[in-house]
Amino acid sequence: MFEKSSQLGDKNIKIICTHNPYFNNENVIIFGFPFNVKNRAISKDELDNVKGYFLQFIIKDSTIEIISDIASLYRFYYMEIGNTIYFSNDFMTLFNILPKNKRTLNSFELEYWYRNRYTTGGDTICKEIKKVKPAHIYTFTDNNIYEQLYYKDFKNVPNRKQHIADVLEDLRDTVSIIKEMPQKKILLFSGGADSTLLVKMLQEQNVDFIPVFGKLIPTNSMNYDDILKIKYSSKILGIEPLEIEVDINENISSDIIDIMFLDRNITQIFFKMAEKIKEQFGDDVILLNGQASDSIFNFGPTSKNIGNFFIRHILFKPFNVMSFLFLEVIKLARKKYNVCRNVRTEDEYTTTFFDVVSYMPIFDKSVSLGYYNKIKELIISIKNIIKNKYALLMYLKIYGFMQGSDDYVNVQCCEYNNLKSLFLFATPKIIYSTVQNTDYNYEILHPKSVVYGILSKTYNYTMPNIKKEKNYVKISKSNEKYVDYEEKIYKYFYEKMSSLEFSKKIL
Numbered sequence: 001m002f003e004k005s006s007q008l009g010d011k012n013i014k015i016i017c018t019h020n021p022y023f024n025n026e027n028v029i030i031f032g033f034p035f036n037v038k039n040r041a042i043s044k045d046e047l048d049n050v051k052g053y054f055l056q057f058i059i060k061d062s063t064i065e066i067i068s069d070i071a072s073l074y075r076f077y078y079m080e081i082g083n084t085i086y087f088s089n090d091f092m093t094l095f096n097i098l099p100k101n102k103r104t105l106n107s108f109e110l111e112y113w114y115r116n117r118y119t120t121g122g123d124t125i126c127k128e129i130k131k132v133k134p135a136h137i138y139t140f141t142d143n144n145i146y147e148q149l150y151y152k153d154f155k156n157v158p159n160r161k162q163h164i165a166d167v168l169e170d171l172r173d174t175v176s177i178i179k180e181m182p183q184k185k186i187l188l189f190s191g192g193a194d195s196t197l198l199v200k201m202l203q204e205q206n207v208d209f210i211p212v213f214g215k216l217i218p219t220n221s222m223n224y225d226d227i228l229k230i231k232y233s234s235k236i237l238g239i240e241p242l243e244i245e246v247d248i249n250e251n252i253s254s255d256i257i258d259i260m261f262l263d264r265n266i267t268q269i270f271f272k273m274a275e276k277i278k279e280q281f282g283d284d285v286i287l288l289n290g291q292a293s294d295s296i297f298n299f300g301p302t303s304k305n306i307g308n309f310f311i312r313h314i315l316f317k318p319f320n321v322m323s324f325l326f327l328e329v330i331k332l333a334r335k336k337y338n339v340c341r342n343v344r345t346e347d348e349y350t351t352t353f354f355d356v357v358s359y360m361p362i363f364d365k366s367v368s369l370g371y372y373n374k375i376k377e378l379i380i381s382i383k384n385i386i387k388n389k390y391a392l393l394m395y396l397k398i399y400g401f402m403q404g405s406d407d408y409v410n411v412q413c414c415e416y417n418n419l420k421s422l423f424l425f426a427t428p429k430i431i432y433s434t435v436q437n438t439d440y441n442y443e444i445l446h447p448k449s450v451v452y453g454i455l456s457k458t459y460n461y462t463m464p465n466i467k468k469e470k471n472y473v474k475i476s477k478s479n480e481k482y483v484d485y486e487e488k489i490y491k492y493f494y495e496k497m498s499s500l501e502f503s504k505k506i507l
Contacts, residue, residue: 004029006059009142012084013064015057016093019415022054029057031089032074032411033420036177042067044137047150048428051174053411053421055089055132064140070151070428071292071398072121072134073411079129085140092258094129095500104128105502108374113497115355115367117264118404120378124262126502134398149385151398152432156390158439164453166433171454174424175201178288183420184281185209187288188273189241191229193302193451193463194290198424199237200459202288209288210281211241214273216248225466232466246272248485252492259412261496263405266489270413278417285419291410292426293451295402296434299393300359302447307333312447314360316440318342318349327362339366350383351375354396391435402426 032054053073104127135151189211310326352361414421
């Protein structure tokens with residue numbers, strides 16, 4: 001636990017964090033893991049080059065300045081009660097300080113949580129408790145709060161060659177930094193294209209690392225293909241991944257639910273893996289991951305099957321006649337989409353892109369117009385700053401889905417166990433180059449082409465397809481579907497949400 005108190009004019013400032021800072025002196029506090037910045041403050045001029053998740057406080061006589069990382073992967077909350085402004089990385093810390101009669105339910109954020117598993121980038125289910133937004137500089141004075149978005153509004157001019165060159169250069173730079181780190185490097189290896197590329201890059205620079213993967217016990221249809229893919233790819237890559245068993249029938253601790261309940265997730269797997277890695281290798285560990293790659297490079301699904309082709313077509317060509325036909329086909333296969341229709345205007349497209357249904361920007365007729373209007377209001381304020389289409393869509397992805405559980409759990413499972421997580425793809429240079437250079441029409445047929453392009457052109461590597469191997473046989477010890485397992489875990493989150501006491505009861 002880290003606590004610090006300060007004065008801002010007549011106001012008291014209290015910072016309460018469940019983890020110790022990355023850097024701390026009298027006037028500067030940095031939380032998180034900005035791994036290419038050492039023992040100093042981060043200047044505004046270098047924000048395009050900082051790698052890793054972070055939240056920086058600079059405390060002055062008349063202001064407090066806060067800077068978040070480009071994706072706000074290190075989440076922080078704040079609220080004001082009387083003459084005190086509280087800051088914390090933990091929602092429940094602030095919620096418990098706030099008197100029950102002062103807690104106002106944010107109905108929109110609650111509905112957004114039910115639909116999307118997480119809350120948006122600047123708010124929470126409690127109106128009094130705000131999130132620090134991604135890619136923002138805040139200036140707190142004794143009587144006001146000023147916000148500045150530092151995210152760049154780049155125009156999209158497709159250039160696949162430049163995109164590959166930029167991503168390759170940035171990843172090589174990151175790996176060179178990793179190589180010099182004294183900590184033990186653990187790579188979360190899934191056998192997919194992202195983690196395979198990271199293996200090739202680590203091998204290229206002779207970085208000593210240990211690949212690991214989580215094996216669910218009992219093994220079921222969720223995990224079995226991954227195990228086959230990992231074992232098959234490992235032989236080709238010349239690595240021997242460490243298998244970490246996770247019993248999915250174990251209960252989740254209340255501490256972890258308190259940390260993660262605003263972000264429904266199959267939390268148990270990540271936290272158990274981090275716990276077991278710590279037991280085996282100690283605290284001085286960095287977990288390397290390829291998380292956020294799909295969100296950055298394609299805004300959604302990247303599997304090369306017919307269903308995901310339909311989804312990408314609807315995503316990148318929403319007003320095309322074929323997109324209307326593809327949604328009708330999807331409705332035949334999945335009846336739950338019968339309440340949906342294709343979007344008809346750009347406003348509907350950006351609204352539904354932010355409130356994404358299975359990654360498809362489609363209008364859900366069962367949802368109230370009031371709910372969609374709240375999203376429109378949120379987007380209008382961002383559109384006033386970000387004018388270019390794909391720059392806007394990328395920031396909406398950051399402000400929504402990347403704020404959510406899939407990224408957040410990778411940070412929190414490590415911080416909870418006193419480890420550090422390193423996202424190799426979630427850097428400003430890769431995000432900006434993707435906005436500038438991606439040919440989104442090409443991505444419909446060739447998802448995540450930059451990753452496959454680097455593997456092919458730089459490393460002469462083609463991803464194997466285990467389902468086409470003659471010895472491929474799918475077996476499992478359980479017929480449980482992924483959605484069944486999710487709902488089993490999610491009940492803990494629903495129970496926690498229902499237990500919260502507001503001035504007005506949650507329905």
